[in-house]
Amino acid sequence: MTSRAAFWRRILVYALYIAVCSLLQVTLPDSVAVLGATPDLTLILAVLCGYMFGSGDGFVIGLAAGFMRDLLAGQTLGLGMLLLMYAGIASSVLLHRFFRRNILFGLVLVAFFSAAYAAALLILTYLVPPLTDIVYPFGELLERLRLALPGQVLANLAAALPLIFLLVFLGPYRRSGRGDDPDDTIMGDSLWRVA
Amino acid sequence: MRGIARNRIFLLVFTTLLLVTVILLSSLPGSPLHFLTSPVSAVLEPVQKTLLGVTDQVTGFFESLREGMRIRKENLALREENAALRSQIDQLAEAGRQYEALKEAFALKDQYAGYTIVGARVLTREIGQWFDVFRIDVGTADGFSVTETRSYAVVDAQSRLIGRVLSTDLVSGKVLPLIHEGFSVSAKVDTPDGPLMRLRGTLELKDQGLCLADQIPSAASLMPGDVLVTSGAGGLFPAGIPIGTVVSVRTADTSSERQAVIQPFAGFDQLTTVFVMKGAQP
Numbered sequence: 001m002t003s004r005a006a007f008w009r010r011i012l013v014y015a016l017y018i019a020v021c022s023l024l025q026v027t028l029p030d031s032v033a034v035l036g037a038t039p040d041l042t043l044i045l046a047v048l049c050g051y052m053f054g055s056g057d058g059f060v061i062g063l064a065a066g067f068m069r070d071l072l073a074g075q076t077l078g079l080g081m082l083l084l085m086y087a088g089i090a091s092s093v094l095l096h097r098f099f100r101r102n103i104l105f106g107l108v109l110v111a112f113f114s115a116a117y118a119a120a121l122l123i124l125t126y127l128v129p130p131l132t133d134i135v136y137p138f139g140e141l142l143e144r145l146r147l148a149l150p151g152q153v154l155a156n157l158a159a160a161l162p163l164i165f166l167l168v169f170l171g172p173y174r175r176s177g178r179g180d181d182p183d184d185t186i187m188g189d190s191l192w193r194v195a
Numbered sequence: 196m197r198g199i200a201r202n203r204i205f206l207l208v209f210t211t212l213l214l215v216t217v218i219l220l221s222s223l224p225g226s227p228l229h230f231l232t233s234p235v236s237a238v239l240e241p242v243q244k245t246l247l248g249v250t251d252q253v254t255g256f257f258e259s260l261r262e263g264m265r266i267r268k269e270n271l272a273l274r275e276e277n278a279a280l281r282s283q284i285d286q287l288a289e290a291g292r293q294y295e296a297l298k299e300a301f302a303l304k305d306q307y308a309g310y311t312i313v314g315a316r317v318l319t320r321e322i323g324q325w326f327d328v329f330r331i332d333v334g335t336a337d338g339f340s341v342t343e344t345r346s347y348a349v350v351d352a353q354s355r356l357i358g359r360v361l362s363t364d365l366v367s368g369k370v371l372p373l374i375h376e377g378f379s380v381s382a383k384v385d386t387p388d389g390p391l392m393r394l395r396g397t398l399e400l401k402d403q404g405l406c407l408a409d410q411i412p413s414a415a416s417l418m419p420g421d422v423l424v425t426s427g428a429g430g431l432f433p434a435g436i437p438i439g440t441v442v443s444v445r446t447a448d449t450s451s452e453r454q455a456v457i458q459p460f461a462g463f464d465q466l467t468t469v470f471v472m473k474g475a476q477p
Contacts, residue, residue, distance in 0.1 A: 025322055
């Protein structure tokens, strides 16, 4: 595959994944909820792209998925972009640097970032209350987080597993086509271990 | 290598600052930044409607299987009821004609006579904290433009309050539901000279589909079962839109002020169509 064809493959596949994930996320009925939570597909996509394909991809996919998130359900523009951009970059830096990329650590990252994302929103709600004259006690926010997090993590893990396989086998890169990624020079590993 | 790292850090810092600016600017009511989303919204709208249609059909298929037996029994009962209602229709038609005549005679106005009601389809559902508004398929192209001083009440098919329009782009708008912690409206008990109070959403009650009334006058009588409607104070919402019923009255944790837990009339789970109330331009 020529580099030009590979480039367009990346663009088209990523565009498709972002559109499908974001639209599904805001359309999924409550009947597919796990412990009251539906999967946060845009967050999972940003985290997995960062982890599997490096910080550049994590950065761009985080921004694009965040834009769709803001567009479809955000109170403001930019918040989703900011959060998912950092999720994409951070996921490329964490386990990626210390472990060979594999499914197990991909799932660990999804669980970790589900919790980190919820914690970030909790802090944001505490620092920037929606109504200026209303104070939200930190304990109350923490209790909400404690109740909602298990379901959210489970729902995200359930959705992450098929998404990992999709990104590996029907992803933006051919399975052996990641040798040119600067991130990979750190690890000397351009292949994804599926098993 | 060090140069690449420096560039990456610069890009990250620059993007972060840019996004923080975008967040601050877009949080201003009526911000023109919301129009940036118009091209994407225009492209996504037909896709979303198709997806919604497919989802509705799939969900509807399974629901119809589940509900089939129940509906058959209900149908029998309804047939009998239908026969009785047919005779009532004739009587009511005559009553309606009399009402129109009386209304004209007394120059009685419709409750929301100054408002245009526009139907809208719900395109998306909420997806968690800070991303918990839903989108509808009306926007500035339909004449709805949100500014710092102008928004629009959103009601359901029975004219019960759902929320208000938060922002609009060319073809879509975002609705802040009344159980959202950022929502507040002036309400009153639905009685002549009913006491005024503030109704708002809270994090604590949102998950239960409830909201809170506070700033209740100390001398006001408020009992479980009382009905709250919009007061019309502030001019954003017309007076008299049904909001919900008082479930319980309690004392606030941090002060001696009374608060009431409100069960909204409108259901938010299966919301597919809403109506936006557009008042006369100021």
